[in-house]
Amino acid sequence: MNGKDTFPMRKLMSSMMLAVTLITIAGCGSRVDGRATAGEIDVRQLDVGQYPTRPLSEYSEFNHSxxxxxxxxxxxxxxxxxxxxxxxxxxxxxxxxxxxxxxxxxxxxxxxxxxxxxxxxxxxxxxxxxxxxxxxxxxxxxxxxxxxxxxxxxxxxxxxxxxxxxxxxxxxxxxxxxxxxxxxxxxxxxxxxxxxxxxxxxxxxxxxxxxxxxxxxxxxxxxxxxxxxxxxxxxxxxxxxxxxxxxxxxxxxxxxxxxxVEVVKMKSDPEQVLDRTLNPQKLGSPDPINFASYGLQGFLHTRRDLLGKQDLYTKVGADQFGQSWGSYTVRTRDYAAAQTLLDGIFAGDAYKPADAPAKLPAARCTENKDPQGDIKRFSCAVQYRRYVAYVQSHQLTDAHQRAAAQYAIFANSQ
Known part of the structure; x- marks a missing residue:
């Protein structure tokens, strides 16, 4: 190697070492909440109000009893x-x-x-x-x-x-x-x-x-x-x-x-649908209404107001439902099935359209014509991959914030 080659070669090696160092720093010990992958939005930009945006398992642990x-x-x-x-x-x-x-x-x-x-x-x-x-x-x-x-x-x-x-x-x-x-x-x-x-x-x-x-x-x-x-x-x-x-x-x-013994060892969220569901109360104790994971049959027992959607749920291969303090998540067969569910979930005479949340790529909102009991005035549904979740509130702004927080939880659950 002659003197002319030394400086360019050292410069190239220094640049390579710097690049490796930057990659290592980026990959070890750093975590950015809601960083978007290709084709997804940056959930840090969403208006989520005071609602949690992380999966429940990150701040709550189930205790068997x-x-x-x-x-x-x-x-x-x-x-x-x-x-x-x-x-x-x-x-x-x-x-x-x-x-x-x-x-x-x-x-x-x-x-x-x-x-x-x-x-x-x-x-x-x-x-x-x-x-x-x-x-x-x-x-x-x-x-x-x-x-x-x-x-x-x-x-x-x-x-x-x-x-x-x-x-x-x-x-x-x-x-x-x-x-x-x-x-x-x-x-x-x-x-x-x-x-x-x-x-x-x-x-x-x-x-x-x-x-x-x-x-x-x-x-x-x-x-x-x-x-x-x-x-x-x-x-x-x-x-x-x-x-x-x-x-x-x-x-x-x-x-x-x-x-x-098997009763004591029961898992609280075997399919991880509750972990993907907005939990405004941040409470994880099993409850048949407020914090529960069901298949389609069990879900319909608890939500007879949605019995008319049974054919739609069957069509999209919905097999798991998470109920979490007024929020609901549905796992469908695949991405296309989730889109079908999103488009059909608010079909019918009981609903009239309402504005969807800003910045959410796949969301629908409705005003319920006859809110009573557990059914609130506004409902919003949001899709993420093969999942669809819906939230509700008597105020549209609050429903939007819940939907945005739900989307963030979906993204942060991956």
């Missing part, structure tokens, strides 16, 4: 319970309740003594009716005035509660005790009635009252059905209950029972 596990197991069960319209197309209105304690509100106090001694692990209850204002959950035993008022509307309905016990023997004993305790509330009025295709079912009714109760042990599960029809006809009631059993038992046959 039997109490939390019971709630999670009840959600798993919800994904395997029949919806009312699958038994009778008229039964499109409903309610639900997690059975994650030894004294569930959905069960009569009279039968509670059959639950804890038999080590009931968890359960789920779903109510189904052809009348929007009627709820089978409101027919509390002992409150005859309310029950008579509700039945005066002549509804067709059934309430289904499914509980899991440690084994088949314990489940059979619990079913017998539940039946006997309920029968003994008014033994002089109740009459036992057989269910034709289910000889091991225990059932009774009060002649002249248009309702009937049946309890059936099926493996480790116990099914308790309260059914009603417009007129007090025993044959129609037993046929109705038989249809409920016919629809429900095949689903339970596919659901492996859990041991107490």
């Amino acid at each position: 039997f109490k939390a596990g019971r709630t999670l197991a009840s959600m798993r069960l919800a994904d395997n319970l029949v919806l009312g319209h699958e038994v009778d197309p008229k039964l499109t209105f409903g309610s639900f309740q997690s059975v994650d304690s030894d004294t569930p509100l959905v069960m009569s106090k009279a039968v509670h003594p059959a639950l804890k001694p038999n080590h009931m692990l968890y359960g789920f209850a779903t109510g189904n009716s052809d009348i929007k204002e009627f709820s089978s959950m409101s027919l509390a035993p002992g409150d005859e005035t309310l029950a008579d008022l509700m039945r005066s509307r002549k509804p067709t309905y059934f309430g289904l509660t499914v509980m899991q016990f440690p084994d088949a023997g314990t489940a059979e004993r619990a079913a017998l005790e539940i039946e006997q305790l309920d029968y003994d509330v008014a033994p002089e009025q109740n009459v036992r009635v057989p269910i034709a295709n289910y000889p091991t079912a225990h059932s009774h009714w009060r002649p002249g009252i248009a309702s009937m109760v049946a309890t059936l042990a099926h493996g480790s599960y116990v099914l308790n059905v309260q059914a009603g029809v417009p007129e007090p006809e025993a044959n129609k009631l037993t046929d109705f209950i038989q249809k409920v059993f016919d629809a429900q038992l095949p689903r339970l046959d596919k659901l492996t029972p859990l041991s107490p």
Whole structure:
């Protein structure tokens, strides 16, 4: 090497070393919130108000316990319970309740003594009716005035509660005790009635009252059905209950029972949909309404106002739903399916268009024509890859900020 080559070569080597150093510094120990990848926006520029923009797992850790596990197991069960319209197309209105304690509100106090001694692990209850204002959950035993008022509307309905016990023997004993305790509330009025295709079912009714109760042990599960029809006809009631059993038992046959240890080890967010969902409260304790992960079946049990979207959800391959304090995330088959869901989620007479948030590439907003209960005035949906989430608020600006924060969480979850 001669003297003429030395300086250019040193200059080239110094430039290469500097480039390597800069790459190393950029790749180690540095993190930029919301840095956009190709084709994505920089979420740091979005108006998110005071809402969090990071996944929940970065600031909250789930602690396993039997109490939390019971709630999670009840959600798993919800994904395997029949919806009312699958038994009778008229039964499109409903309610639900997690059975994650030894004294569930959905069960009569009279039968509670059959639950804890038999080590009931968890359960789920779903109510189904052809009348929007009627709820089978409101027919509390002992409150005859309310029950008579509700039945005066002549509804067709059934309430289904499914509980899991440690084994088949314990489940059979619990079913017998539940039946006997309920029968003994008014033994002089109740009459036992057989269910034709289910000889091991225990059932009774009060002649002249248009309702009937049946309890059936099926493996480790116990099914308790309260059914009603417009007129007090025993044959129609037993046929109705038989249809409920016919629809429900095949689903339970596919659901492996859990041991107490498996209940404790239940994961709170196995598909990581809740981690991708806006959590304004920053609370991560399992809750069947406010912080829950469901498949399509379980989600529809908890959101009957969206039952009309079932065909759309099926079309786009929606298989996971995260509910997080008023925010909802849906995982679809792929990016194209998510686009289809975004375009169709606010279709229908119940909605009218509202301005979408500024700067969000894939967002839709609507004004709900009939806001009531859990449905607020404004809703916004936002898409990110195969996910669609929707948020809601009574103020459009707040709905926009929630949608922007949701998009940021999507981006920061990758």
